[in-house]
Amino acid sequence: MSETVRERDEVAAARENGRTSVLIIGAGINGISTFRDLAMQGVDVLLVERDDFAGGATAASSHMIHGGIRYLENGEFRLVKESVQERNGLLKTAPHYVKPLETTIPIYSTFSGILAAPLRFLTHKQGRPTERGAFLIKAGLTLYDTFSRDGGSVPRHRFHGRRKSLAALPQLDPDIKYTATYYDASVHDPERLALDVLRDGEAAHAGARALNYVEAVGLDVDGVLLRDRETGSEFRIAADVVVNASGPWTDLTNQALGTATTFMGGTKGSHIVLDHPELLAATGGREIFFEHEDGRIVLIYPLKDRVLVGTTDIEANPREPARCTEEEVDYFFALIAHVFPTIAVDRSQIVYRYSGIRPLPHHDDEAPGFVSRDYRIERRQDAGMPAVLSLVGGKWTTFRALGETLADRVLAELGRDRVIGTRGVRIGGGNGYPRTPRRRIEWLRQNVGDSARGRVLFARYGTRAAEVADFLAVENDEPLLGDALSTRELAWMVGHEKVRHVGDVVFRRTSLAFTGDADAEAIRVIADALAPLLEWDSVRTDAEVDETLATLREAHGVDAETASAL
Secondary structure (H helix, E strand, O other): OOOOOOOOHHHHHHHHHOEEEEEEEOOOHHHHHHHHHHHHOOOOEEEEEOOOOOOOHHHHOOOEEOOOHHHHOOOOHHHHHHHHHHHHHHHHHOOOOEEEEEEEEEEOOOOOOOOHHHHHHHHOOOOOOOOOOHHHHHHHHHHHHHHHOOOOOOOOOEEEEHHHHHHHOOOOOOOOOEEEEEEEEEEOOHHHHHHHHHHHHHHHOOOEEEEEOEEEEEEEOOEEEEEEOOOOOEEEEEEEEEEEOOHHHHHHHHHHOOOOOOOEOOEEEEEEEEOOHHHHHHOOOOEEEEEOOOOOEEEEEEEOOEEEEEOOOEEOOOOOOOOOOHHHHHHHHHHHHHHOOOOOOOHHHEEEEEEEEOOOEOOOOOOHHHOOOOEEEEEEOOOOOOEEEEEEEOOHHHHHHHHHHHHHHHHHHHOOOOOOOOOOOOOHHHOOOOOOHHHHHHHHHHHOOOOHHHHHHHHHHHHHHHHHHHHHHHOOOOEEOOOOEEHHHHHHHHHHHOOOOHHHHHHHHOOOOOOOOOOHHHHHHHHHHHHHHHOOOHHHHHHHHHHHHHHHHHHHOEEOOOOEEO
16 A cells, blocks of 8 residues: 555554564464454454455355364364364354254265275275265264264254155255255354454453554564555564464465475365355255265355355465366356256356365375364474464364464463353354344344344344444434445444455455445445545545455456456
């Protein structure tokens, strides 16, 4: 940005303070979770992110909170147990974003894979892809149930033959022999859930601060050198412990800090979002989950009146931007045709596509599907320098447990004891969340109004919508984009959620891009409304519009100026 950009007050405060007990680099969900945990212990902690909060791998997920049934074949029983416990926990602590997800597996054979699976389990080599039959899937789901039940938090799995399966899902491939159905969970707004965790951390301790658009560019005996990407200014922060939670970019961050590491070996996962009412209806409200003949895991499921289709698992270079390619789109279309052979899909129905890099550990020739989704912590400390803890691995579902583990390592470095746990602590707008339809209607009427606008606020913020509604009522509030947004809500996002760019609103504070509602007109309306709030002149406002349109086009395959997907 231009040098004429005014330094943000929170950046000025961090620069003037000059030190913190813990500096966390990377504000994906795992860095944010660690931030909240340390803040709850009363530790002074500064979290910095070179882009926007939850804008990297965290925003490119499959929107699933799951136990990872396929990790059983990898022998990762500890991870599966932890994952299903955390999934069950999030259904209770973050019910405003995490919802039960009925999941159905179409099955084409009875005994296929029985011989191949043990070999894959022992060697972790892909070998020739072999479809899993009913016997193997039944065994896996039975074991999954033993980890997953938690006093009945989710129902046990069930099996059906062809007749019952097609009665429930009539547009499924008629060649199936069985279906298996079990429950996991989905996260409807992962970026907003991450933001809720972040705001809870800031509220927990006055010495906990978070800065977006600030990157770490060096480390010496005087501290970590940070650069404000908005003003270009640099300043140092002394810290007792540095946590590198940069996800797939962990090695690149370590390089910037002066140490060469090869911890990471991420793979690319891509998705497409379809506006396709027929396909949406065909899913019956369920996720369709299966392994394709090439050994890749595939999911098709309804979300926000759209259908999300994913994912791929391709070796990726974190130095290069991840993009969903035309070949991947063709692959997804072939998958849909395999599961729902009578439903036609074409590119005109794609409203959004996205791709991200999983923060997997370096894995040499191990097949991507068998690379551990578990996590570990690497420590390094040079003479006169603070200890640097690098997080390697991790997944969305286990962010609370991971944050607790990483925070405990930091506390040990500081010689401090844990004073409070995070298990069972409700997150943000999950506090006091009404569980039944009747109670939700009552809550809406009492707090935000049972109107279309009130329901939008409730879906976006959970019970925090009451606080937002009070803010909106203080001054004149003009609607923007119908019920989807308003002038005062943008002021809320700037003041309370640290919005700095149009893209922060379009991609992460709302679902406008995901659902295909971010056309050029909407982007211009948002930019014009943000301009007085962020002191933009007309040149800067136009630049924000152009940048957002370019991101939609280049990163997400959407030509917003013609309101159609490429």
